[in-house]
Amino acid sequence: MPRAQANPPTRAQPDLKAMSAAGLRAFFNIARDWALSTEQQIVLLGSPGRSTFFKWRAAPDKAQLGHDTLERLSYLLGIYKALQILLPDPAAADAWLKKANSAPLFGGGSALDRMLCGNVGDLFVVRQYLDAARGGWA
Template identity: 75%
Template sequence: MQSTANAAKLQSKPSSRELSAAGLRAFFNIARDWGLNADAQMVLLGAPGRSTFFKWKSAPESADLKRDTLERLSYILGIYKALQILLPAADAADAWVKKPNSAPLFGGKSALDRMLGGNVADLVAVRQYLDARRGGWA
């Protein structure tokens, strides 16, 4: 009986392609909500080639993303979720990423400016800042 449960777990684990498609669909919805242009979206995704980016955008189900891009998507989704918790009004949560911020991490610039630094570490820093603000682990 235990082997049946293990087999069910293995079968229910999403494939890399399924994770990629779901992550990209969520990302493009977030990018729309945040009002990001294609160039900003590409930086957040780790600078894929333009043709690759537009292929992902038009057919996310065909993507099989590398670990770096999946990690970036995870941080962006976490940032988005944290903002929804901290600022329940969707328009305020979406606007926050572009507003100047006096916290030392941002130095008067916006969280988006920090995230557009291009490094995964920039996404990590914003995610940790928001997690700390909502009382989670930093």
């Protein structure tokens, strides 16, 4: 009969600090491309305290983000990438986010309006919409 291992193998845990730093650096570059205000950036990141936000912006390498913020960053990076694929002209891709959209998901508002509702689910549905538009999994 096989014996239970004293030290079962463990899966490598991702380096949370490295993921946080990379995600924040990418986010702040995207925020620049999208011309987001500080307030908009804060909402998209899940409304951390202002002092926390400014610490993250000044020193992303020192941040250790929680699951919710990392999930938000994942959706935002996916939205950015999907737009770059769908609209290869960077200016058009960046502008799409702020344009009124007649799709039922947006109700005549822009994708950014939907994303700024503050819920992680709003980021998810925008990401899903774009993935479906480019023929990916929805």
